[in-house]
Amino acid sequence: MAKRLTQQDIARMAGVSQATVSLVLNNRTDSGVRIAPETRARVLEVIRRTGYVANPIARRLHDHRNRILGVFTYEAVFPSTRADFYQPFLEGIEEHAEEAGCDLLLFTSARAAGGKRRIFSDDSRIRLADGCVLLGRSVDRDDLAQLVREGVPFVSIGRRDDAGGPVPHIGADYVPAVRDLVERAVALGHRTFAYLGAGTGAESSADRLRGFEQAVAAQGVQGVHLPFGDLGEVLAAGVTCVLAEEVPDGADLVLAARERGLAVPGDLSVLALGAATRPAPRDVDLTGFRIPRREMGRRAVQALTEVLENGTTPQELLPCEFVAGSTLG
Template sequence: MKRPTQMDVARRAGVSRATVSHVINGLSGGRVPISPETRERVWQAIKELGYEPDAGARALRLGKSRTIGLIMPDLYNPHFWENAEGVEQEARANGYRLLLCSMNLNIQYGEDAFKDLVGRRIDALILMGSFVYESEEARNTLIRSLERGLPIVEISDRVTKDYLADCVLSDYRAVAAAAMQHLIMLGHRRIGLIYGVANSSLAEDRLIPYKKSLQAVGIPIDEQLIVHCGPTIEEGYRAAIHLLQKPNRPTAIVAINDLLAIAVLRAAGDMGLRVPADVSLIGFDDIAIANYLIPRLTTAAKDAVQLGREAVKLALARLRDPKRPRQVIEVPARLILRESTAPPSC
């Protein structure tokens, strides 16, 4: 069946096509007198014919698409979905829809997705993760997009002076130090780290405080207690088995995110070890399931939903005032003590 057009609606309502366009887009602004009865006939004709305005054509006419793009780094980590939930909540509350793309922890794919999204008719773009810092191509795309006036907001754990994108900033440095201090105060001296990242520069806001906290109390850094692995839960599981099989295994483990902490919890159980009686465990991100594990996971939280909402607020403010100074909003993280840490048993 042929898709109905504005001309079809105009014939059914007995008006001109221009009148149909004014009614749909609300562009008359009082300059074109359209009676309530005429508006009602147009909307009735639209309903009867099943007419749907073409979003692309409408965006061209109005100069906006009411769409915000979002690039998230990993579809498998619930933490990033919580960020996306906040973005979607705030976008919907302001009459915008979300166009989402995942880079799947692949910098090359992230570059391609970035270039594709900025080439579309989106009103703003939100970037999650730090792939922009790892890719010269992505940085160039970012700079060009900012120069042509596209509002771009980063949700990040670092801020740079190289370009002027607005930023919602939250990092784990202070909280990671507090987590290490908590374990050290409990009496732990052999503390392992599951460092599961897609590339070596990620999660430094956990690695650096881990090392500095040990050094601050005179505990030598044992590189064998730092297990580098990939970011998946399976890779975290294998890393935890490797760490817990050591003859002088750690009495506590810090995993750089809750997904990897869950892998540690499973590995410990498979080896007949109890958390926290035999090994204490701390994660990061406070994903929803963290409070429902056995034991409930001690972790750190950034309030991922709030980060997403703040990012959209910055993007919409930039749309309203393109010349405003660069904005950086900091959202503090916090340590949440639950049931997965205790003094060492020996």
């Protein structure tokens, strides 16, 4: 059987000391020793060429970590009708975890009374991971408070309000994205708007509604909130532009308007505030914005490593991208 390569072997082939190899492998920058870029590159090239893998037990003893990152999901993510919504988040999480040399552990079994998923249950295994990424539109407030109180390293995908302390999160910047849509519609002559959707519950919904309210106030136009509105309510209110919190609701509104003989966007414009979380008609090309889901997944893992290494509380909102579509006119 071939002899397993050691750090001494790598050091000899790269022409450096074993201590230098150790610093490069562990990406250490706090040792007070500066490693020249060309030296680091030479060591990494030898590692790449030989296929060397550091002894995982030795690595764990060195940095007191398992190099396992958890992903806790409050909702089923695959396979399900929501899979298309969550898949980009998971791809981003997996990509950066691989780059960071960490394994992923998906937590799905913890359940409280009533079948609802909870992080802290009688058989909670959350501490098997060095830290955890939370994924789900709505996060249990008691779970958040306990995570903050006990100092468990975690990052939430999606902005979260304080829970007895600041919550580390990577979210989408919905407020300016919604304001941008309203401003575009006003520039095209719209003066009466409706926000279609709950606008409450998850912070992401509240942020969308807040963006809508800020925009109509700033533009000096009319805005009405219709939590459970339909086409009849929209038309009765004299609305010419609807912002739908849920993509399927916006698509259904477009189809209902066309069945009634209305032109979209000629008679009614409909804008979607994100991506579909449940099945939606695919033949409606809605104008709206793109949630940077893959980027949020990647950045969440980056932020979690910052929490683990520096004890920081990262809070960042990533910009959404305008999608032209064909339902604004």
